[in-house]
Amino acid sequence: MIKKGKYLLVPMLSLIILSAAPNVYGDSINYDENGQKVYDYAELLSDSEEREITEKLVETSKETKLDLVVVTTNDTQGKSTSLYADDFYDDNGFGYDKKYGDGVLLLIDMEHREVFISTAGDAISRVSDSDVEDILDEIAPFLTNESYMQAVEEFIEGIDDIDDNAFTYLRNPIISLLIALAVAGAAVFIMSMSSKTKVTVGSTTYLEGGRIKLGARIDHFTHTTTTRRKIENDNNHSGSSSVRTSSSGHSHGGGGKSF
Amino acid sequence: MIETYKCKGCGAPIEFDGSKGELVCEYCGTHMSVKEMEQSGEKYDSQVEDETVQDDNNKTDVNGYKCQSCGAELITDDKTTATVCSFCGSSAVIKGRFTGETMPAKIIPFSITKDKAKDLFRQWCRKGILTPSMFKKSAFADNMTGIYVPFWLYDYGAGCHIDAHATKVRHQRQGDYEITHTDHFKVVRDGEADFTLVPADASEKMPDETMDLLEPYNYSNLQDFKMPYLSGFLSEKYSYDSNQMAPRVEQRVRSYIFREVRNSITGYSTVNIVGSNTRLKRKRAVYTLLPVWMITYRYKNENHILAINGQTGKQVGTLPKSKEKMLGWFGGIFAGTFAILMILGGFLG
Incomplete structure (x- = not known):
């Protein structure tokens, strides 16, 4: 038992140290999880759908620390889709950390048949142009099919996935379990291999004079073969975000797509 | 007598x-x-x-x-x-x-005393993380014996001829195209070398792999054989004569000369050996006794040999592994890694 305890000491210590970590994070000050998150002016969603979406938005907001809002409209009051989206966000004072702060707004504009994602605060950089493009590409077909509920769900999922990194997979205990098994197996295998003796003689150990005498030495050029390959131009702007300014003077990112 | x-x-x-x-x-x-x-x-x-x-x-x-x-x-x-x-x-x-053909020509005397060999063995056991605790007790080293093992040391003249196809690759950029030029060469190398005093153990009882791993010996202390060197040690005469052991050594010398000649082909992107042949000429075989400290033991119904080069102190053999210790380490590392991964996933995922 005493021995086992020794092996467990290191993981225990790291557990204690790491469990102190969450205190580092500050809590939100502006986000209201009971506030309205879905503004369905175009009446595209049923009441139960609205409730379900609100629940998911709040859950994902807490996880990503982004204020997530969904708006549908038949009338943009003469504004362009992008300006309507940006102004709607600012006029309602959304933002997870503060007013006009971190958040993402999805606008389904039935007047111009355009879907728009407006990002604000930290979300401008966290959700890059290519992320927005990816999400729009995913949801546009649903909108064309009038599957508004599915489109919104895709949007939430897309935002949820943005901050995913290698560590996200570790939340799955089975993956962590398999990695731990492999690490422990490899470590013990290396330990057991280290007791093997290495060969310390090579091809020069018994070589008289330490070198060979080369007689024939021919390097005869015969021919050349040539291949051409077109260089693919990588126009992937992954990671960058373009920025606009709303009527109230706040910065917004994101983009739209017709459906 | x-x-x-x-x-x-x-x-x-x-x-x-x-x-x-x-x-x-x-x-x-x-x-x-x-x-x-x-x-x-x-x-x-x-x-x-x-x-x-x-x-x-x-x-x-x-x-x-x-x-x-x-x-x-x-x-x-x-x-x-x-x-x-x-x-x-x-x-x-x-x-x-010791008469005629069974009279060794050369000997490398022990330079590591029994006490020194025991010390080396104890240090060796202490290093093994998975070595069962019983081997760390000093008494275990007492059944160590010093043996002069019969070896044949061969001198070979060797040659190797290699035909190869080699390429050099150059890249060039032209507008939107990458152009790859591959220059092809016909390469020939022929090299010769002498390999001296390549050892092969001639005792039937000694495992060849263990004896091979004890190499290299330092031949600067190769002495003419005299019987008093044997006093206090065990020794035996060869079980295989120099002709019987030759194929084993020739295989080694062949690979050595091939490797050396092959290594002289340099400066190419790829080298593909088309054909090769090696020539060997045995010049002499010297019957020599080389010093080895040995411990043989049984652990969990298996025989093990541990050997120490009696001249250089190089240790050869596999220390037994304790299943309990392996399990302990496995469990500990597994639990630790799992905990850390879950924590990382929780906070950073």
């Missing part, structure tokens, strides 16, 4: 001391060089005749020798050339087995 080297001063059995390079009497401290002992040896050699017992059918019982010190029967097999009396501990060199 048994030779038991006796101290000039007090008449006690005298043994070769590896650290001093001469024979030292452990009772009175008298020192004698190997050469001195060999020259004066006759005087102290007892005159008892070869105790080979012959029965009526004229069959030779080669195992029957009597200890010169206490008269007890020495237990040997037909390969033994030097042993230690199991009753009184006197060393016994069986002189009659």
Whole structure:
């Protein structure tokens, strides 16, 4: 038992140290999880759908620390889709950390048949142009099919996935379990291999004079073969975000797509 | 005929001391060089005749020798050339087995004493993370024996001819195109070299892999063979003659010369060997005794051999692994890794 305890000491210590970590994070000050998150002016969603979406938005907001809002409209009051989206966000004072702060707004504009994602605060950089493009590409077909509920769900999922990194997979205990098994197996295998003796003689150990005498030495050029390959131009702007300014003077990112 | 080297001063059995390079009497401290002992040896050699017992059918019982010190029967097999009396501990060199072809030409004397070898072994055991605790006890090292193992050391003249197809690759950028030029070459190399004193153990009892791993020996201390070097150690004569061992060494020399000639093809992106042939010429084979400290033991019904090069101290063999320790480490590392991964996933995921 005493021995086992020794092996467990290191993981225990790291557990204690790491469990102190969450205190580092500050809590939100502006986000209201009971506030309205879905503004369905175009009446595209049923009441139960609205409730379900609100629940998911709040859950994902807490996880990503982004204020997530969904708006549908038949009338943009003469504004362009992008300006309507940006102004709607600012006029309602959304933002997870503060007013006009971190958040993402999805606008389904039935007047111009355009879907728009407006990002604000930290979300401008966290959700890059290519992320927005990816999400729009995913949801546009649903909108064309009038599957508004599915489109919104895709949007939430897309935002949820943005901050995913290698560590996200570790939340799955089975993956962590398999990695731990492999690490422990490899470590013990290396330990057991280290007791093997290495060969310390090579091809020069018994070589008289330490070198060979080369007689024939021919390097005869015969021919050349040539291949051409077109260089693919990588126009992937992954990671960058373009920025606009709303009527109230706040910065917004994101983009739209017709459906 | 048994030779038991006796101290000039007090008449006690005298043994070769590896650290001093001469024979030292452990009772009175008298020192004698190997050469001195060999020259004066006759005087102290007892005159008892070869105790080979012959029965009526004229069959030779080669195992029957009597200890010169206490008269007890020495237990040997037909390969033994030097042993230690199991009753009184006197060393016994069986002189009659060193005649003509069975007379070693060279010897590398022990330079690592038994105490030093035990120390090395203990350090070795302590390093093994998975070594069962019983091996870390000092008493375990006591059943270590010093053996002069018969080897053949071969000199070979070797040559190798290699035909190869080699390429050099150049890249060039032209607008939107990457152009790859591959220059093809026909390459020929022919090299020759002499390989000297390549060892092969000629004892049937010694595992070849273990003996190979004990290499290299330092040949600067290769001495002409003299029997007093054997005093205090075990030794045996070769089981295989130089012709029988040659194929094993030739395989090694072939790979050596090939590798050396192959390594002279440089400066190419790819080298593809089209054909090769090696030439070997054996120049000589030297019957040599090389020093090895050995421990044989049984652990969980398996025989293991641990060997230490009696000249350089290189250790060869696999220490046994404790299943319990392996499980302990596995469990500990597994639990630790799992906990850390879950924590990372929770906070950073």
